[in-house]
Every structure is written in C-alpha cells, then in structure tokens.
Amino acid sequence: MMLPMMPSRTPKQQLVDRALAMGFESARVAAVSPLEAQAHYEAWLAAGRHGEMTWLASEKHRARRANPELLVSGIRSVLCVALCHPPGADEERDRRVGRIARYAAGEDYHRVMKDKLLALETWIRTELFPGSGSLWYSDTGAILERGWAERAGIGWVGKHSGVLSPTLGSWFLLGQILMDRALEPDEPVGKDHCGTCTRCLDACPTRAIVAPWQVDARLCISYLTIEHRGVIARELRPLIGDWIFGCDLCQEACPWNRFAPPAREARLHGRSLEGWTLERFLSIGEDAFRALFAESPIRRADREGFVRNVCVALGNRRDETAAHALARALEHDASPVVRLHAAWALGRIGGAGSRAALARAVTRDADAQVREEAKLSIAEGCA
Secondary structure, three states: OOOOOOOOOHHHHHHHHHHHHOOOOOEEEEEOOOOHHHHHHHHHHHOOOOOOOHHHOOOHHHOOOOOOOHHOOOEEEEEEEEEEEOOOHHHHHHHHHEEOHHOOOOHHHHHHHHHHHHHHHHHHHHHHHOOOOEEEOOOOOOOOOHHHHHHOOOOEEOOOEEEEOOOOEOOEEEEEEEEEOOOOOEEEEEOOOOOOOOOOHHHOOOOEEEEHHHHHEEOOOHHHOOOOOOOOOOOOOOHOOOOOOOHHHHHHHHHHHOOOOOOOOOOHHHOOOOOHHHHHHHHHHHHHHHOOOOOOOHHHHHHHHHHHHHHHHHHHHOOOHHHHHHHHHHHHOOHHHHHHHHHHHHHOOOOOOHHHHHHHHHHHHHHHHHHHHHHHHHOOOOO
C-alpha cells in the first residue's frame, strides 16, 4: 500500500518556523506596497513633534521610509518579528537606583536583535533563497517599523502609538528583514482593539499623548531622559518622577498587557546593578559610566544626561538623606547641566544644608544658568 505523500513546507513556512525556533515570539510577512503609516509620520514631522531628533526629518530618511526599494532593490516581502522582553518591574532595584524602562534593563536590545536577525538573514541568503538580497533592521535604520508590523498582523497601533498584540500585549521589540523574494503575506489584525479605552492617555504625567495616536516626543518622559540634551524644562521636571531612563507608564496602564508572556531571551532580563544607588550615581565618572553601561542601552543618554536624570529623580523623591550628595555634585561636577539640576533637586528637598549649598552656588558657580537656578531654588524651595 502506498502511503500518501506529506506536503512539503513552503518557503514561508520554513522561514516562520526558523524564526520561532530562534526565539522570536511572532513572525509574520507583510506585503510590499505604500504604507498607510507614511502619511501619519509626515504629519507628525510637520507638527514638529520629533523634537531634537532632526535626523528623522532629513530628506534621506524620509525618502527611505517612503520607498523601501531604496534599501533593498527589488523588494518583494518584509518579514516582521517580535521578541518579548520581561513584562515585570524589578521593584527592589527601582527603589535603589530609580526606574528604568523594562526594555533597557538588560543587555542592549540592538545587540540581541542584531545577533538573531543577522543569523536569520544569513540563513535566508544561503539556504532558503541562495543568492537573494535582504537586509535586517531593528530600530537601526529608516523604515516604518510599526507600520510594517501592523501590515503583517503582529498587532495594531494603540492609542499610545506602540504596537499592541492580542496575545503578547506590548512588552516586545520589533525587527524586520526586507527581502527581494515574494512570500504569501499575512493578514493584518484589521482594526484597532483599543475601543473607548483611554488609560494610556490618562497615565501619562506630561500629557505627551496629546490625542489618541498622537505623541509629542518633546513632552515624553522617554524622550526627555534619553534623546533630549541639555536642560529639562522646569515645568516638566516634577512630572518625570524617578524615571532615570525611559518610561513605561502608558504600557503599564494598558489592559492588553495582562496577556503579556514572560521573556524567554535571557539577555534581555534586567541587571540588578548591585551596589549602586541614586546617590552613588551622582559621583560616577565618564570612564566608570562607559564601563558600567558598555552593553546597555543606557549609554545612549551619555554620562551628563544620565546624571542629570538622577538629579531630577532625587529631587522628586525629596529624600533629605540625598542632600549631601547633591550638594557635592552642585559644587564639584564638571557639567553645568548636572549642577543646574542638582540645584533644582536641592530646592525640592529643602533644609539648612540645601540652602547653604545653594547660597554658595549663587556667588561661586562659574555658569550663569546654574547661578540663576540656585536663586530660583532658594526662592521657591528653600525660602
């Protein structure tokens, strides 16, 4: 008796199976045609909501986002993948060192995604489609990642402008491989499933989600603690809380995250930063900062921006025990930006020691902005 032949797996099935075996939680294919997200992106730029991220508005970046043919000649398909990072916070660490966005608590996701996507791309070029052309991305170039993920059916774009999945929530990273081979596309989710919910808008202290699907980066805590350089506006500092890198508040508020699975990728699990505290971070030097965060996304904030954020966090905690370390930073830190935020934090904490440190800064600091901040802090916080 002849046995029925087992159907062979299609190239798409092989690719998806390979991606899932490598640890991605989702792998789906998007058809290549103009994205609806392009118009939204252009309107966002026109409104100036990208802030200091001027590269996003460059002609080269905009052209590449609008036309992926400029990235991969003859592009026919986009493989979209999702990799979950831990959905839970490390409360003990957060008490010691301030709050860190969960995606950034472990090894730099750019490194993790690069290793996985490059290995998958190599397999595509050498085994699945020998001689083909492809290119991987994961927050590394000028493509509309969320638009492609939505097209592929990874999820839909929520009101906080992040991608939401009915099975993964939103605690995941996105990656793409652009290919010059045609694969059967997957269906999009079809519609958003946020309904009338506005929890993400309500959870944002700075009101950065100015309307559903409209985020003004200039107000976003993630932007302020990572991309923004220099002085943080006085009116925004109290709203940042004790976030020292990034923010998760809109995702924490989202009810879809009750479905978020645990992260399987060990490299994305957070470091404890044992031995470090917010106060100790105030005295970290440039070399020590680079060494401590050499494999972390936190290095993107650079030492000045990071210690600035630490000052803001301490000011918002208003813990009198931090006054001595802040006074030392105000007197000795080489960065006027750090000294200015240390002065603000001392004004928030108050007390005789804070007042004395601020009074010294008013007469001795070499930077006019720092002197002015010290005056304001005495008048408003330590009067």
